[in-house]
Amino acid sequence: MKHFIRVWNQTSLIKRIAIGVVLGLIVGLLAPKxxxxxxxxxxxxxxxxxxxPLLVFVLVANALSQHEEGQRTNMSTVIGLYLVGTFTAALVAVLVNYIFPLELTLSKSTASDLSAPQGVAEVFQTLLLxxxxxxIHAISTANYIGVLAWAVVFGLAMRNVSETTKELLQTMAEVTSQVVRWIINLAPFGILGLVFKTISENGIKVLTDYGLLIAVLVGTMFFVALVVxxxxxxxxxxxxxYPLVLRxxxxSGVTAFFTRSSAANIPVNMKLCEDLGLNKxxxxxxxxxxxxxxMAGAAVTINVxxxxxxxxxxxxxxxxxxxxLSIVAAISACGASGVAGGSLLLIPVACSLFGISNDLAMQVVGVGFIVGVIQDSCETALNSxxxxxxxxxxxxSAWRKKKVS
Known part of the structure; x- marks a missing residue:
């Protein structure tokens, strides 16, 4: 047993996750009960x-509290790339429609009990609130917009506190990151359960009934990831x-695909940034x-x-x-984490541009939940x-400019 555990721990996380997927598929088909x-x-x-949510709060607050005047960062460039990337993904999704036009069979909504925002103005109002x-409520309810905002406030306020207090905050960030790493190391077992549940409840047909829609969604996200x-x-x-993209x-993308949470994938991304030698x-x-x-993946989902x-x-x-539509989808996607239901419940906002009633739009949301098994995983992998x-x-790019100058 000790030998097995040692070999298991020495195996890469990606291989362990693959084993979990295969086992979950087999058990789901053979013993669905x-x-x-x-x-x-x-x-x-x-x-x-x-x-x-706690991880996001302590990491951002700690990073801002440790920042000193005169330290050079590339945050303005990063934010610009985030916005350009999200809008471009939304535009690509629209262009794909002209090549592979899809139609849906709309019936009674499977998400009729959900409430969607009625317009862009309501999305902004929700975000501001x-x-x-x-x-405390933001952390307990996973309101990431609120968590991020308060983390910035606390981080800036703690710039002038004593070094001892800063060290305490840094310790909290390190401890929380370690807890998340422990949970992610259990991913193969969790993913075994997730795959089993999906297959046992829906069967393989969940992937075939909406095969074309899934193919277009996933294909568009792959195009954004590998070309755009x-x-x-x-x-x-x-x-x-491409060496950087593929790495x-x-x-990052593989673990995010299975965890379905960009926030939970933060420690993986931080470790990858460290391995790449980036500025902490x-x-x-x-x-x-x-x-x-x-949220490039969310923008693709909304527009497709x-x-x-x-x-x-x-x-x-x-x-x-x-x-x-691409502009509206990009703006809405940036606020997806602040709206109940994520990117799918922002579809009615985009539909309203074409005069589509909320009832019909919610039927589209219902279709989105059906294909969400694959859509949400690919969306998170692209985003993270x-x-x-x-x-x-x-x-x-900043290094390149320094060399040129």
């Missing part, structure tokens, strides 16, 4: 959800971006920030499903309108891996 296996997945997700949420993002990286760095996808003053802020506002609804209802769409990619690109 073995519900205790599904409990592993629920416990894993519950642990991640419990600790992730989330920002001033009670900090590398192009942005090349423009900034003026060198082959981010391998070491930059990535200690940009990675938690990216988990909240860098919205355009599918438009096609179903035979609504003509000219390019200026499609461009406006891009956090590291753009942080690295911003710094490497």
């Amino acid at each position: 073995l519900s205790v296996v599904g409990l592993l997945g629920d416990m894993f997700v519950g642990g991640l959800k419990a600790v992730a 989330k920002i001033v949420d009670n900090p 993002n590398p192009l942005i990286a090349f423009v900034m760095m003026r060198k082959n971006p 981010c996808l391998k070491e 003053d930059t990535y200690s802020v940009s990675i938690p920030l990216g988990a909240t506002i860098n 499903l919205t355009m599918a609804a438009v096609n179903t209802l035979d609504i003509p769409v000219d390019f200026p309108t499609a461009f406006l 891996s891009t956090d590291v990619l753009f942080t690295a690109v911003a710094e490497k």
Whole structure:
């Protein structure tokens, strides 16, 4: 047993996750009533959800409290890349519609009991109210916009406190990160449970009934990850971006795919940034920030499903309108974590641009929940891996400019 445990611990996390996926698939098909296996997945997700908001708070607050005047960071470039990347992903999703137009079979909504925002104004109102949420309540309810806002406030306020107090905050950040690393090391068992639960409850047919929609969603996200993002990286760095892109996808995207939480994937991204030799003053802020506002995958989801609804209802769409849709989707996606239901419940906001009623839009949301098994995983993988990619690109482009000058 000791030999097995030693070999298991020495095996890379990605290989262990792959083993968990295969076992979950086999058990789900052969013993679908073995519900205790599904409990592993629920416990894993519950642990991640419990600790992730606290992690974001202590990491951002600690990073800002340790920052000293005169330290150079690339935060403005990183934020610019986040915004450009999210908008570009939204625009690509619209263009894909002209190549692979989708239609949906709309029926009774499976999400009719959910309430969606009625417009962009309501999204902004929700975001503003989330920002001033009670900090304890924000952490307990996983309101990441509020968590991030209060972390910035506390971090700035603690710049002038004693070094002993700063060291205490840094210790809290390190301890919380270690707890998350422990949970992520249990990912193979949690993922075994998640895969088992998905297969036992829905069967393989959940992936085939909406195969074309899943293919377009996943294909668009792959295109953004493997073509659009590398192009942005090349423009900034003026060198082959693929070694960096592929490493981010391998070491960040794979774990994010299974954890389905950008916030929970923060320790993985921080370790990857450290391994890449990036400036800690930059990535200690940009990675938690990216988990909240860098939402290329969410923008893709919003636009693909919205355009599918438009096609179903035979609504003509000219390019200026499609461009406006991309702007709305990008802005809405940045606030996805502040709206109950994430990116899917922002679809009615985009649908409202075309006069689609909320009832019909919520049917589209229902379809989104059905394909969410794959959609949410791919969306998170794209979002989280891009956090590291753009942080690295911003710094490497700064290095290039220094060499040129």
